[in-house]
Amino acid sequence: MIAPGATIGILGGGQLGRMLALAAAELGFDTHIFTPEDDSAAARVAARATIAPYEDEAALAAFAAAVDVVTFEFENVPARTAQLLEAGRAPVRPNAAALALAQDRLVEKQIFRDLGVATAPFAAVDDDAGLAAALTTIGAPAILKTRRLGYDGKGQARIADPAAAGAAFALLGRAPAILEGVIDFEREISVIGARALDGGFAVYDVCENIHRGGILAITRVPAAISEESAARAIQTAKNLMDRLDYVGVLTVEFFVLAGGALIANEFAPRVHNSGHWTSDACVTSQFEQHIRAIAGWPLGDAARLADIEMINLIGADVEQWRAFAAERNAHVRLYGKREARAGRKMGHVTRLLRH
Amino acid sequence: MIAPGATIGILGGGQLGRMLALAAAELGFDTHIFTPEDDSAAARVAARATIAPYEDEAALAAFAAAVDVVTFEFENVPARTAQLLEAGRAPVRPNAAALALAQDRLVEKQIFRDLGVATAPFAAVDDDAGLAAALTTIGAPAILKTRRLGYDGKGQARIADPAAAGAAFALLGRAPAILEGVIDFEREISVIGARALDGGFAVYDVCENIHRGGILAITRVPAAISEESAARAIQTAKNLMDRLDYVGVLTVEFFVLAGGALIANEFAPRVHNSGHWTSDACVTSQFEQHIRAIAGWPLGDAARLADIEMINLIGADVEQWRAFAAERNAHVRLYGKREARAGRKMGHVTRLLRH
Numbered sequence: 001m002i003a004p005g006a007t008i009g010i011l012g013g014g015q016l017g018r019m020l021a022l023a024a025a026e027l028g029f030d031t032h033i034f035t036p037e038d039d040s041a042a043a044r045v046a047a048r049a050t051i052a053p054y055e056d057e058a059a060l061a062a063f064a065a066a067v068d069v070v071t072f073e074f075e076n077v078p079a080r081t082a083q084l085l086e087a088g089r090a091p092v093r094p095n096a097a098a099l100a101l102a103q104d105r106l107v108e109k110q111i112f113r114d115l116g117v118a119t120a121p122f123a124a125v126d127d128d129a130g131l132a133a134a135l136t137t138i139g140a141p142a143i144l145k146t147r148r149l150g151y152d153g154k155g156q157a158r159i160a161d162p163a164a165a166g167a168a169f170a171l172l173g174r175a176p177a178i179l180e181g182v183i184d185f186e187r188e189i190s191v192i193g194a195r196a197l198d199g200g201f202a203v204y205d206v207c208e209n210i211h212r213g214g215i216l217a218i219t220r221v222p223a224a225i226s227e228e229s230a231a232r233a234i235q236t237a238k239n240l241m242d243r244l245d246y247v248g249v250l251t252v253e254f255f256v257l258a259g260g261a262l263i264a265n266e267f268a269p270r271v272h273n274s275g276h277w278t279s280d281a282c283v284t285s286q287f288e289q290h291i292r293a294i295a296g297w298p299l300g301d302a303a304r305l306a307d308i309e310m311i312n313l314i315g316a317d318v319e320q321w322r323a324f325a326a327e328r329n330a331h332v333r334l335y336g337k338r339e340a341r342a343g344r345k346m347g348h349v350t351r352l353l354r355h
Numbered sequence: 356m357i358a359p360g361a362t363i364g365i366l367g368g369g370q371l372g373r374m375l376a377l378a379a380a381e382l383g384f385d386t387h388i389f390t391p392e393d394d395s396a397a398a399r400v401a402a403r404a405t406i407a408p409y410e411d412e413a414a415l416a417a418f419a420a421a422v423d424v425v426t427f428e429f430e431n432v433p434a435r436t437a438q439l440l441e442a443g444r445a446p447v448r449p450n451a452a453a454l455a456l457a458q459d460r461l462v463e464k465q466i467f468r469d470l471g472v473a474t475a476p477f478a479a480v481d482d483d484a485g486l487a488a489a490l491t492t493i494g495a496p497a498i499l500k501t502r503r504l505g506y507d508g509k510g511q512a513r514i515a516d517p518a519a520a521g522a523a524f525a526l527l528g529r530a531p532a533i534l535e536g537v538i539d540f541e542r543e544i545s546v547i548g549a550r551a552l553d554g555g556f557a558v559y560d561v562c563e564n565i566h567r568g569g570i571l572a573i574t575r576v577p578a579a580i581s582e583e584s585a586a587r588a589i590q591t592a593k594n595l596m597d598r599l600d601y602v603g604v605l606t607v608e609f610f611v612l613a614g615g616a617l618i619a620n621e622f623a624p625r626v627h628n629s630g631h632w633t634s635d636a637c638v639t640s641q642f643e644q645h646i647r648a649i650a651g652w653p654l655g656d657a658a659r660l661a662d663i664e665m666i667n668l669i670g671a672d673v674e675q676w677r678a679f680a681a682e683r684n685a686h687v688r689l690y691g692k693r694e695a696r697a698g699r700k701m702g703h704v705t706r707l708l709r710h
Contacts, residue, residue: 004676004689004702022377025400028676028689028702045380047399283635283684283707298681305660305707321359321383326653329638334359334383347359347383352638352660 002068002295004028007047009067009090011054011081013040015335015345016271017073019279021046023287029295034063041336042073054081064088071248071294075102075269076149093197093247093294094269101244102269105147105178112264115239119264120255121181131169134179135162141182144168146175156214158182183263185255189223192275193237194249194289194299201238202289202299204282206230207274209253215343219274219310221281229260240267249290251275273312273345280331280350281308307353318346327351357423357650359383362402364422364445366409366436368395370690370700371626372428374634376401378642384650389418396691397428409436419443426603426649430457430624431504448552448602448649449624456599457624460502460533467619470594474619475610476536486524489534490517496537499523501530511569513537538618540610544578547630548592549604549644549654556593557644557654559637561585562629564608570698574629574665576636584615595622604645606630628667628700635686635705636663662708673701682706 008024010017013035021031021042030047033040036054043049048066052059060081064070070085070092082096101107112119123134125144135142140162146155157168159179169177188211193203208223209216223230237252244250251272255263275286284292284300292300313320318340324332327349334347363379365372368390376386376397385402388395391409398404403421407414415436419425425440425447437451456462467474478489480499490497495517501510512523514534524532543566548558563578564571578585592607599605606627610618630641639647639655647655668675673695679687682704689702 001677001680004673005691005693018380022380022400025373025377025691026688028691030399030691044385044402045377045400280638283686292680301683303684318359322356325356325647328656329658331638333381336360336380336383336385338360 001297002029006030006068006295007032007066008291008294009034009063009070010042010046010073011035011070011077011085012073013037013042013049014073015041015337017042018045018335019276019287020071020073020271020290023285024291027288027291027295029291032063032067034060039338044336054078057084060084061088064090069093069294071290072099072270075099091294094250095245095247098244098246098250098269102267103148105145105266108266109178111240111243112236115236115243117236117264118262120183123179125169125177125179127174128166128169131165131177131179135159135165138179138181143180143182144172144177145180146172146177148175154214183255184257185263186258187224187256188253188265189225189229189233189256190219190251190253190272190274191233191237192249192251192272192278192286193234193241194286194293194302195238195241195246196293196299197247197296199242200299201241202284202302203234203237204275204278204286204302205304206233207277209274213343215312215314215345216273217312217314219277221277221304221308225256226260229256229262232262236262236264237267244269248293249275249286273348274310276333276348277308277310277350278302278304279333281306281352309351309353311349311351312345313347313349315340315342315344315346321347324349356652357384361385361423361650362387362421363646363649364389364418364425365397365401365428366390366425366432366440367428368392368397368404369428370396370692372397373400373690374631374642375426375428375626375645378640379646382643382646382650384646387418387422389415394693399691409433412439415439416443419445424448424649426645427454427625430454449605450600450602453599453601453605453624457622458503460500460621463621464533466595466598467591470591470598472591472619473617475538478534480524480532480534482529483521483524486520486532486534490514490520493534493536498535498537499527499532500535501527501532503530509569538610539612540618541613542579542611543608543620544580544588544611545574545606545608545627545629546588546592547604547606547627547633547641548589548596549641549648549657550593550596550601551648551654552602552651554597555654556596557639557657558589558592559630559633559641559657560659561588562632564629568698570667570669570700571628572667572669574632576632576659576663580611581615584611584617587617591617591619592622599624603648604630604641628703629665631688631703632663632665632705633657634688636661636707664706664708666704666706667700668702668704670695670697670699670701676702679704
């Protein structure tokens, strides 16, 4: 067990890094943020910060030598960066291999299939011929997604008509892609689980998510799904984490069909926006849970004490902070970002609905 | 209302400053800690820190110019320091006058009397003649306390036998003191209230406290007292805050006699150890409540969602962190202090008892 007083190294300076750093501080840890961003949200609550590009090998080596464990607020870490960190003195949790798998939508889908979980129909698209073949198999409408670096609806283009396929591919810069069939789902859910160093598993209640413009807008817990669907979703998350020899918090997103069947969509090897409610409705938040796991501590209690909803404050939504601050029974959480750009996650609000 | 993105200045680098800084960060504020202590617990979670003596006038002026509001984690701020801060651009909340009153046990007792609240019998002691006179009035056993700079049982000496009074006075360095009669109380309670800039008031459920060696050991909520006693305690706290034109969180400690009568003991113009449970059982913690108040925000919801107990980890108690980390339903909170000296508050644990 990594003892209080040790330093947790976190790659990434955004709101997830900030909330991880706050949770680490509550357990008596120091944090050290590594980020290319000057004046980042996370660095302003950390004991130390290294401001350098993720490709700066000297800075990475110094960072790895200065901390007792390394973790991440996001999965799109260059493979070389993760390798350099793993060559350091401090353990890297979750492991770099798990990050690498989550970076590639095609590999992600193949893992779900290997685990016996349904996915949307998909096919790899590397060139125009591959795109034509994929459209023949999958049909339109379909969604073309870059294999790498997609999040919050970025790197995606909908193909309603096969005639427009070439334009969609061009829009994505003709990067290696995956064509996915469109799923007629009833709702979207996510499972946030944690796996300890000794293989121990804890999971939060399944979350129901509403996206707008490809970005999470609202999460409600409990999700309006059957116990059977919830149990299958949770088992999938556990199987995935066991398979990856995972340490930390991991999130799996699913579509739920009208009959209750599950379609695995993607996973994120990290704490997740759809788990922010855990800070306000659970004994152990997803952030503390992740810190406990990577520090080799036993996992905390993931039991939910209240029904709750979370509303994301995106871009100019943050201007509503005064109204939310005046609302009874609401938690306002703001991330300290300097500029409220469109589509940028600026904060969130949770409302206890029943307890 | 001071908007998110502004900087909260906090005097003091201990655990209360740390927890205030963490709460401020959750609302999107930056924090700037002023403390003479190098590598302090609070500075390691703050955006900025000034490390300078409280008497460093240039450092205080620069600090006051760099922040948007000034507050305190403790009341024993030199009067000159508070005056210098009040001369700065940023408002000082709570006001320096309230701090000054709380620094003097004699003044504190007189305020309680002015508010019509019972206190232990007391008399000022400035010299040997005064001590003899006080002992004649109050009788032995009694407790001699320095008027200033007392906390956690420091600056106190019990006088069991009038013959030993001179030795007790010498032990306290013959500093201006107050002799207090010993109260035969049934239990100790505290009330943690908050007053907003517009006079709005919020209060947490009354806490029951168990001290050991003059230091808080355990807090349990709810307190085992009558509704009537609780209502009177709360009304006293409100009256005191109104009288001081107070902004922020303030704590009043009482003794409860066997019949339910209240004896006001002392007040602290700040967040308080006996309120740490609010972070885990309330929508709004005492730390967030204080930040809301000093930022001119509406007060948050102080409703309690669970029965709870808090156990202080003092000195070597902190070595038990592994056992507490493995306990279901418990929150472990450690303060990041480097050295576990005897009597030093190193962390605390809360246990949800019923929810």
